Structures are given as C-alpha cells and as structure tokens.
Amino acid sequence: MKVQTFPVPCAIGEIKENLTIITNTYSKEQIINQAFKFHSQGNILEAAKYYKFFINQGFSDARVFFNYGIILKNYGKSQDAKIAYRKAIEINPNYADAYYNLGNLLEELGNLYEAEESMRKAIEINPDYADAYYNLGIILKDLGKLQEAEISYRKAIKINPDYADAHSNLGTILMELDKYIDSINFYKEAVKLDSNLSSAKSGLIISKGNICNWENQEIENDWLDNLGIEGSSINPLLLFYYEDNPLKHLKRSKNLYKEKYERKSHLITSTNNTKIRIGYFSSDFRAHPTMYLISSILKLHDKSKFEIYLYSFPPKEDNYTEIAKKSGCIFKDIKGLTDIEAVDLARSDKLDIAIDLMGYIQYNRMSIFCYRVAPIQINYLGYPGSSGSGTIDYIIADEIIIPKGYEKFYSEKIIRMPSCYQCNDNKKEICTEPISRKDFDLPEKSFVFTCFNSNKKITPKEFDIWMTILSKIKGSVLWLYKSNEYSVGYLRKEAAKRNVDPNRLIFAKNLPLEKHLARHSLGDLALDTFNYNGHTTTSDALWAGLPVLTKIGESFPARVSASILTSIGLTDLITYNEKEYEEKAINIAKNPDELIRIKTKLSRLREISPLYNSELFTKNLEYKFEELVR
Incomplete structure (x- = not known):
C-alpha cells in the first residue's frame, strides 16, 4: 500500500491539549505557512500544534485538514484521521490526494467498498495517478475482483513502466487467475526493477513452484537465506513449501505481523459467562x-x-x-x-x-x-x-x-x-459406486504409487527419489493430483530428464470429496512430500484405506503426517531420512505380503484409533x- 506520509519522531501523547499559545498577531496564511514549514522539516509536534490551532480558530483550508490527517494516521488515530480527510474533501471536492489517503485508510480499517469508491474518485480527478491505480488493485484483490485488479495494475504500469511493486502485485493476480507464465514474467520484471523487492522474489518462487518449474533454482535458493527476514515482510506460508526451517518460519511471521497487522490491542478481562x-x-x-x-x-x-x-x-x-x-x-x-x-x-x-x-x-x-x-x-x-x-x-x-x-x-x-x-x-462418506483402474487410466496389474498433495508441495528432492523408486519397481506408476495443466507438462519433462517414461506419471482430476475418497482404493501406497506434508490429504488417504509413507521433518507442516500416523498406530510408515524413505517404499512395493499386512492393520486401526474418534x-x-x- 503506497501512502503519503511524513516521518514520525515521537509519541502522539506529547501533543498536549493545552497547545503552545500562538500569537493572534499571526495572519491565517502565516499560521499555515509556519505549519507547513515545521511539517516539511519533520518537526511533527510543532506542525500539529499549528494545524490544531488553525482548526480551532474555525479557519478552513483543505491542505491543513489533509496534513493533519496524515499526522493523526501516523500516530494511530485512524478514526480522527478519517474525519480530517473527509473535511479536506468537503472543502475541496477535487482533492485527489485526500481521496487517495482516505481510500488507503478505509482499506486498512477493512471498509473495502468505501475504500474502492474513494480510490476511484482519486483516479477520476487525476487519471494519471499511478499510485491510486496500484492501491485500487490491492483493494479490488481483497474484494475478490481479480480481473478488475489486473486491469488496475496494468494501468499503473502503463503510467509508470518502472513501477516494480505494480509488476509484482500484477504477478500475484495473474498467478491467482492461473496465468502462471505471465505471472512469472511480471515477477521477473519486478526483480529487475528492484532487486530488493521481497514480494517479487517470493512470488517468483511460489509461481514457479505451482507449475513445478525447477529451472535455474540456484539464485532463488540463495534468496531463501534472508527473504522475508531482512527487509520487507512476506507471507511466511509461501515458503513453507520450499524450506523446512522452523526458526526462519517464525522470524518471517514476526516480521509480517509487525509490518502489516500490528495494532493497538484492547485488554479484555474474563467474562464470567454461565456457559x-x-x-x-x-x-x-x-x-x-x-x-x-x-x-x-x-x-x-x-x-x-x-x-x-x-x-x-x-x-x-x-x-x-x-x-x-x-x-x-x-x-x-x-x-x-x-x-x-x-x-x-x-x-x-x-x-x-x-x-x-x-x-x-x-x-x-x-x-x-x-x-x-x-x-x-x-x-x-x-x-x-x-x-x-x-x-x-x-x-x-x-x-x-x-x-x-x-x-x-x-x-x-x-x-x-x-x-x-x-x-x-x-462421518465422512466414501462413494460406493463401482470403480476400476480403467476408469482412471491406471494399469490393471501395476503397483500404483500415489501423491494427491498439491503439486506445489513437490520439490526436486522427493521427485528424485520417486523417479528412482519407479526405476526400481518395474511397471509401476505414480498417480499424482493435477493442480494445473502446466505442472503436468513440467513434471513429465522432469521425469524424462531422469530417464523415466513420462507416461508413467498419471494425473488425477478434481472430484467431489466422496468420489475422491473412493478412488484411493485403486492405489497401493501414498508417497508423502517433505517440506509440506499431506495434512487433510494424509488423513483422507488413511480414512479411505490407503497407507501413507512419510519422512518427518523439523517444522510444523513437515511433521503433520507423522502426527497422523502416530495417532492411528502406523509408526512404521514414518521414516527419518531420505534413504530410509526410498528403501521402505521399494521394500513395500516388492513385498505383496507386507503391503497386505499394512493395509489389514490400517483397516483394523481405523476403527479403534483416536484419529477418527470425533x-x-x-x-x-x-x-x-x-x-x-x-
């Protein structure tokens, strides 16, 4: 969010109600000029005193209310700032900057529809207002109006082709619209324009990850060292998929919270409710x-x-x-x-x-x-x-x-x-309609490994192991969830690079939950992802009778499958390193009796374990x- 602001050196509490007496010999214009002078010099307290004196005298000047609104906003007085901006607009209905700042403030307060209206008014007054188009894009995205947000960001870029943040945010919108290639290109351009732009770097990583495009990852992997920890914050969730490091996850969360969400909270005492x-x-x-x-x-x-x-x-x-x-x-x-x-x-x-x-x-x-x-x-x-x-x-x-x-x-x-x-x-229902492997283009006699996790959870690390497993289990196939068309192409391309027939990767389309659960019966063994395990995906698989092999990690998302397997009593499917994970998968696939034993045990434990005891x-x-x- 681009906001017009000034440096704030001290606490608002220092602005006293009993203001310094400003001599009545000052004219209206002298008071205004003195206030603006203090403001431009960063002497916010003195500027505020002059603004307040001016207002208390009943004088009317849109610039005074606008600047006073900026100070109030910076000191956390959002409601008072809103009144000041509205007063500036009342005095000068063509004050684009006042509409702009009001729109930003309303967005921050969660009043998105009024924020959109205010930002559009700023643009109506000043059609070349790139920042207004940019911030309107943010508001429209929050309202779920993605196509309109795309248009708004493109207009900001047309006005200012070097607008790195607009390129980055447009990349995000395009990613959410499943336009991944365009998204990647805009993220790359944003990084070129501003090599320190955290949002663009994280967006590029996740956009490529969504389609399993693992090309030229060396530079991106270097970014992970400090991305979202030093400099601007990012959503830490974006990097859960690519890094199993709980300390970094925490640092990114703290940075995001402090930068974007921290507010003055209200102490609430216990209520003594009957219930x-x-x-x-x-x-x-x-x-x-x-x-x-x-x-x-x-x-x-x-x-x-x-x-x-x-x-x-x-x-x-x-x-x-x-x-x-x-x-x-x-x-x-x-x-x-x-x-x-x-x-x-x-x-x-x-x-x-x-x-x-x-x-x-x-x-x-x-x-x-x-x-x-x-x-x-x-x-x-x-x-x-x-x-x-x-x-x-x-x-x-x-x-x-x-x-x-x-x-x-x-x-x-x-x-x-x-x-x-x-x-x-x-009470989760599993569809009882008859199904066969033929219905899903699966070979009748082959060993079927599955991974119905979102494709963005797949990294080269586990994919290398999966391809080794397929190479060692003759005729086996890997049944993956199809997140998007691009990931299908890239994953098959990566399989070919590892000397595995791309056709041994079979992709499952989205189905209603009851039918999705039913098709698990056609698989033999689910292979989990590492940095971000299956969560609901793992409990769904076990509920449907499909064993899941996992490798336990360090951070929360990398330990969920181990927690689920422990709860149901299948701790022998938890591995602790990549070699053990690979060897266990191969051993199960080569030993039909072992697979029968695991599935029989799963069937029995599902009925008695605490995992499904709601x-x-x-x-x-x-x-x-x-x-x-x-």
Missing part, C-alpha cells in the same frame, strides 16, 4: 479442507456447557456452509462487516475464547485478532505454523507436531492434544478449553 463462549473465525465454512475436518466437531460440541459462535466470511457460500449453519452453533455472517465492526460484534458477544482457523492463509482476517476480541485467542488448524503475533496467546498442537524443546519456534504458548492435533470427521477429540478439546477458562 463458556467459544468463537471460531474462518472464511472456510464451505467446501474446503478445514470444513471437511472440523464439521463433526461443530455438531458434537456440548451445547449445555458451551456456546459456540461461528464468524463466517467465505468468498462464496455452499452446501458446507449450510452444514455449519445447522450445526447447533450461533452462525454470524461477517463478510460485509469492516474489521472494526467485526471486532465490535465479537466483543459484544463476550467470548471467552476466540479461535482463528485462518492464520495467514488466503482470505484471512488476522487484523480482527490484532485488536483482540477475547481474553484468550488461539491459532488452530488452518495455518500450520506460528503467527508471530503478540495477540495470539496459544497454538493447538501435539507432542509430535511441537515436541519438547521446539517451543522456541513459536510465539504462542503450546496446547498439546493427547493424540493428533488434527480433528477429523468420522467424539473423543471434541471432549479432549473442550477439556483444554475448560482448563484455560476456569
């Missing part, structure tokens, strides 16, 4: 892995002891949203509310515990938690890592996800569940809540 009030906040009360996992828990919560609130803000509602609405919880649609309005609503509900199911994933509203809406705030399920936030008090994990000694990698205190941290829906999980979770509140 414990729990609020879940998510955009994913819809057809989404989070909802697939948590839907049973919402129904099973003991409503005689707990009042459960669901604060929902999905991009689009669907049948899973209806499931959430009918779960016996108090459902509140906050999609149309600004952050401040959502905060006020949640605080009025007097929550004991607020649970963020989003972290820094897409459509998150971390800013709600930055202001604080409950005395206890928890990071859970959606984001597999630390928030780096001073207002998120706890993270829910388990002894595998965050073992003793790993607390240093998390800003939150650790709540360890007695078994796997991941809740599961034990009732037990809910009780254990509620016990943890009671410990926190009581």
Whole structure:
C-alpha cells in the first residue's frame, strides 16, 4: 500500500491539549505557512500544534485538514484521521490526494467498498495517478475482483513502466487467475526493477513452484537465506513449501505481523459467562479442507456447557456452509462487516475464547485478532505454523507436531492434544459406486504409487527419489493430483530428464470429496512430500484405506503426517531420512505380503484409533478449553 506520509519522531501523547499559545498577531496564511514549514522539516509536534490551532480558530483550508490527517494516521488515530480527510474533501471536492489517503485508510480499517469508491474518485480527478491505480488493485484483490485488479495494475504500469511493486502485485493476480507464465514474467520484471523487492522474489518462487518449474533454482535458493527476514515482510506460508526451517518460519511471521497487522490491542478481562463462549473465525465454512475436518466437531460440541459462535466470511457460500449453519452453533455472517465492526460484534458477544482457523492463509482476517476480541485467542488448524503475533496467546498442537524443546519456534504458548492435533470427521462418506483402474487410466496389474498433495508441495528432492523408486519397481506408476495443466507438462519433462517414461506419471482430476475418497482404493501406497506434508490429504488417504509413507521433518507442516500416523498406530510408515524413505517404499512395493499386512492393520486401526474418534477429540478439546477458562 503506497501512502503519503511524513516521518514520525515521537509519541502522539506529547501533543498536549493545552497547545503552545500562538500569537493572534499571526495572519491565517502565516499560521499555515509556519505549519507547513515545521511539517516539511519533520518537526511533527510543532506542525500539529499549528494545524490544531488553525482548526480551532474555525479557519478552513483543505491542505491543513489533509496534513493533519496524515499526522493523526501516523500516530494511530485512524478514526480522527478519517474525519480530517473527509473535511479536506468537503472543502475541496477535487482533492485527489485526500481521496487517495482516505481510500488507503478505509482499506486498512477493512471498509473495502468505501475504500474502492474513494480510490476511484482519486483516479477520476487525476487519471494519471499511478499510485491510486496500484492501491485500487490491492483493494479490488481483497474484494475478490481479480480481473478488475489486473486491469488496475496494468494501468499503473502503463503510467509508470518502472513501477516494480505494480509488476509484482500484477504477478500475484495473474498467478491467482492461473496465468502462471505471465505471472512469472511480471515477477521477473519486478526483480529487475528492484532487486530488493521481497514480494517479487517470493512470488517468483511460489509461481514457479505451482507449475513445478525447477529451472535455474540456484539464485532463488540463495534468496531463501534472508527473504522475508531482512527487509520487507512476506507471507511466511509461501515458503513453507520450499524450506523446512522452523526458526526462519517464525522470524518471517514476526516480521509480517509487525509490518502489516500490528495494532493497538484492547485488554479484555474474563467474562464470567454461565456457559463458556467459544468463537471460531474462518472464511472456510464451505467446501474446503478445514470444513471437511472440523464439521463433526461443530455438531458434537456440548451445547449445555458451551456456546459456540461461528464468524463466517467465505468468498462464496455452499452446501458446507449450510452444514455449519445447522450445526447447533450461533452462525454470524461477517463478510460485509469492516474489521472494526467485526471486532465490535465479537466483543459484544463476550467470548471467552476466540479461535482463528485462518492464520495467514488466503482470505484471512488476522487484523480482527490484532485488536483482540477475547481474553484468550488461539491459532488452530488452518495455518500450520506460528503467527508471530503478540495477540495470539496459544497454538493447538501435539507432542509430535511441537515436541519438547521446539517451543522456541513459536510465539504462542503450546496446547498439546493427547493424540493428533488434527480433528477429523468420522462421518465422512466414501462413494460406493463401482470403480476400476480403467476408469482412471491406471494399469490393471501395476503397483500404483500415489501423491494427491498439491503439486506445489513437490520439490526436486522427493521427485528424485520417486523417479528412482519407479526405476526400481518395474511397471509401476505414480498417480499424482493435477493442480494445473502446466505442472503436468513440467513434471513429465522432469521425469524424462531422469530417464523415466513420462507416461508413467498419471494425473488425477478434481472430484467431489466422496468420489475422491473412493478412488484411493485403486492405489497401493501414498508417497508423502517433505517440506509440506499431506495434512487433510494424509488423513483422507488413511480414512479411505490407503497407507501413507512419510519422512518427518523439523517444522510444523513437515511433521503433520507423522502426527497422523502416530495417532492411528502406523509408526512404521514414518521414516527419518531420505534413504530410509526410498528403501521402505521399494521394500513395500516388492513385498505383496507386507503391503497386505499394512493395509489389514490400517483397516483394523481405523476403527479403534483416536484419529477418527470425533467424539473423543471434541471432549479432549473442550477439556483444554475448560482448563484455560476456569
């Protein structure tokens, strides 16, 4: 977000109500000129005194209100700044910069529709306002208007071809629109224009990773040393796929939180409610892995002891949203509310515990938690890592996800569940319609390895091993999830480089959950990715009867499959290095009796393990809540 601002050397508290007496012998213009002089010199306190004196005298000048608004905004007085900008516009309806700054402020406050209107007004007044087009693109993206955001960024670049940030943000929009090649090109151009632009570097890594384009990775790998740690922040989630380093993950989270989300939070004391009030906040009360996992828990919560609130803000509602609405919880649609309005609503509900199911994933509203809406705030399920936030008090994990000694990698205190941290829906249906390997272009007699993880989780490290495995298991195939057309081409190209017939890679299209679960029965062994394991993907596979082989890592996303396998009782499928992972996969594929033993054991354990015991999980979770509140 490009904002007109001035350096701020000291605290707003130093601006006293009893201002320095400014002699009445000064004319109106002399007061203004003196104020502007102090402001341009960085003497903000003196400038503020003159602005305030000018305003208190009842004088009217749009520039004064505009500049005073900048000072108020910089000192965290957002509501007062909003009034000042609006007053500047009232005095001068053609004040493009005032509309621009007001739009930025409204966007920050979460009032996106008014922010869009204000930014468009700035552009209407000044059609060559590149920064306004750029910031309008940010607002439109937040509103989910991706095609309009693309147009806005392109206009910013047309006005200012050297606008590195606009190139980078356009790359992000194009990536979200699945225009990966164009996205990569704009990221590359952004890096050329500004070699220190963190957003462009991280965007280039993730955009190439989405299509499994591993060409010329040496420079990008060097970037990982300090990217998002030194200089501008990035979303740490973007690099979970490419680096298993929990300390770096934490540093990036702290940097992001401080730069983008830190607000003045409000202390909230315990409420002494008759029932414990729990609020879940998510955009994913819809057809989404989070909802697939948590839907049973919402129904099973003991409503005689707990009042459960669901604060929902999905991009689009669907049948899973209806499931959430009918779960016996108090459902509140906050999609149309600004952050401040959502905060006020949640605080009025007097929550004991607020649970963020989003972290820094897409459509998150971390800013709600930055202001604080409950005395206890928890990071859970959606984001597999630390928030780096001073207002998120706890993270829910388990002894595998965050073992003793790993607390240093998390800003939150650790709540360890007695078994796997991941809740599961034990009512998840598997389609019973007859299916065969022929239906999915799979060879009837071959050993079928699978990996239904998103393609961006695949790196050269595990792919090298997979190709070695295929080379040693005659006739075997690897059944992968098809994330996009480009990844299919690149992965087959990489297979050929490793002397493996590209046709031995078979790609699975997206299916409704019930049918997706059913097709797992056609596979023999699932091969996990390393830096970012299968999470819902792993629990889905095991639920459908397909064993998963994993390698445990160091960071949260690299330890989830090990946690799931431990919970279900299949610890022999957890490996601890790449060699062991490769050898175990080959051994299972060469020994049909071993595979039968594993599948038989999985079938038995699925019925008795805590992993799919939704009732037990809910009780254990509620016990943890009671410990926190009581």
